[in-house]
Amino acid sequence: MDLQLLTYIVVGLTFALYIGIAIWARAGTTSEFYVAGGGIGPVQNGMATAADWMSAASFISMAGMIAFMGYGGSVFLMGWTGGYVILAMLLAPYLRKYGKFTVPEFIGDRYYSRTARAVAVFCLIVCSLTYVIGQMKGVGVAFSRFLEVDYATGLYVGMLIVFFYAVVGGMKGITYTQIAQYCVLITAYTIPAIFISLQLTGNPVPQLGLGSTLSGSDTYLLDKLDQIVTDLGFREYTTDVRLSGLNMFAFTLSLMIGTAGLPHVIIRFFTVRRVRDARISAGWALLFIAILYTTAPAVAGMARLNFMQTLAPAAGEPLAIDERPQWFRNWEKTGLLAFEDKNADGRIQYSADESVNEMTRVDQDIMVLANPEIAQLPNWVIALVAAGGLAAALSTAAGLLLAIASAISHDLLKGIFMPRITERQELLASRVAMALAIVGAGYLGLNPPGFAAGTVALAFGLAASSLFPALMMGIFSFRVNREGAIAGMLCGIGATLFYVFQHKGFMFIPGTAFLGDLPPNWFLGIEPNAFGAVGAVLNFCVAFTVSRLTAVPPIAVRELVERIRLPDHAPAAHDLELVIHDEPTGR
């Protein structure tokens, strides 16, 4: 069957499934809208969390980035998984025990201050919005390649679908949709990886294949890869340090504490029944995530090898332009792959040396998307990858939009400005907020600040420097008070934003970067995306110092902290509602 048609069918079927689930499990109360009524099982929640959190960046961009960064790309692998260890031990159980709807709500209560709550809402919106841009770009890329519509149209279609099911479903619809999306995306990710691993090494397990010898030879795959990239002047794959050890350390730490501090991940743990479920659910989430995250480095290494071997079929003999394969031509149409025969020899020289390199554009994002074509896998696998990429982007976008919408409707409107609104009005407000967030994200998706995962990495830095320290100190310290928390959050996110803007441009508008994006100007050689760790340290220091100099928190706060440290008598989310409703559908 024609690939185009097949892709439309597969993508269409998955969309129909998501929308069907969203309608079947639509939210009728605010409890259902914000925390799915609080009755999700730990394994189900783990699966939904995995989809919520594995974004277009994980699915589309990550393996591509690792493919071109080699060892340096490990920061994403360790950073985006190690954060769950911190989340499971330092935050999730206690925030579940506290048992309300949003992250700013906890900060507002713990620091007995509406200002603290408002600052938390601001931090949440800044990092979630930054994050959503990456998803929008992912949707645009997937649509433009696989359904052959242009990037902007792809983006609009994506916005429309997210709009539909995030608005109707709320957390309850999103949870069940995410479970389906996890199944789609993990299948779409592992199947091509298994095929490629089999082709290259004869071992069907990609995690083992990457450490195996190439079929029909005694050479290890990674050794071959190291040799072929260094031949063309690139740095050795397995030892290519990203800038410096210190930078990698800071980057990994930023991503880890950012993962633990991202509101859309944290609120997923509000949906389980007991504190104990929150702990084990984090384990399930990471297990489901690890399936993709340990496959990704194999995909990266193998895709890079295939790509290099296409461009340099034999040593000293670059690919002839007339002989370039069909997938190469397909991706040229999207503009993500481009070459220019500078020396007019009819061949494409690919080299690390810019003066002779003729591959003028190699977008890292295409590595995963083009992988099945490069490996000449059947059409249905390619169609599946398209559906998987869209599932990853849509599930994360929905989770983020929910976090943004609930912060606006529950924390700002209900919590601060209009405490008297009814539940029905609050539900409506959250849906309106969601619509506005989608439009904002769509605009930024059309003017994207860098490739998808680069933007996402920044969101982690912002979460790491603002929300994570405030949450952690709120649980582990009795002494940190209102003044300390507010000053800490503002300094943390302020310093991180300032650092990023001065190097990347104000709001990423090109030309407004006043220090230029130049490594010599970087603080201790730490790149902007990795600065969240420094911002977090600053946040902790400021919060402790200011707290020491100001009044001790009230006794009620001490009791709150003592209470959340013990797992018994966790309030069920639906007990918080005075609304009486029938047994909800979908349980």
Place this chain on the structure above:
Amino acid sequence: MAQRPESRATQYWKRNLALMLRLLLIWFVVSFGCGILLFDFLNQFRIGGYKLGFWFAQQGSIYVFVLLIFYYARKMAALDAEFHVDDD
């Protein structure tokens, strides 16, 4: 809360912290330690085609993370039961 002696709650919290610190030490060693700080040193060893430091950075640390969380959840469930603070 009121009828439970304060010291029991404190004991529970201290046991939790001790367990947490031990596990976070492992968390630090496998990722920041083996994957970054000791990377060059470990690369002289190999697991199959993987250099060991590279393996920790791209595979091994992730497997350990998963085990750590399940271990913590199990230990804490036992601790909850011991202190009668499990939520059933």
